[in-house]
Amino acid sequence: MEDDEQLMLAIxxxxxxxxxxxxxxxxxxRSELPEIPWPKVVGMRNHLIHSYFDIDNxxxxxxxxxxxxxxxxxxxxxxxxxxxx
Numbered sequence: 001m002e003d004d005e006q007l008m009l010a011i012x013x014x015x016x017x018x019x020x021x022x023x024x025x026x027x028x029x030r031s032e033l034p035e036i037p038w039p040k041v042v043g044m045r046n047h048l049i050h051s052y053f054d055i056d057n058x059x060x061x062x063x064x065x066x067x068x069x070x071x072x073x074x075x076x077x078x079x080x081x082x083x084x085x
Contacts, residue, residue: 008057011064012048018068019045033078036071 022041030038044063048055 008060011060012055015060015063015068016045016048018071019043019048033074036074041071 019042022036022038023045025038030036048060
């Protein structure tokens with residue numbers, strides 16, 4: 001993982017995009033999804049953007065493999081809550 005610089009750069013960029021999107025979510029939607037740690041999502045983005053020489057690749061990997069799948073599941077449930085099969 002750490003040896004694959006291109007992979008890590010792609011993961012970092014993806015997390016940055018998620019954080020930027022989270023920063024643009026309005027308060028109404030945020031209040032409907034209190035299980036999402038909004039400040040942490042945006043904070044991770046800010047850290048990656050501004051602290052490029054202090055990025056912990058293990059933390060980035062954990063975010064990508066553990067936190068993002070959970071976040072995706074929460075958002076998918078929210079988006080599909082009114083959809084009838």
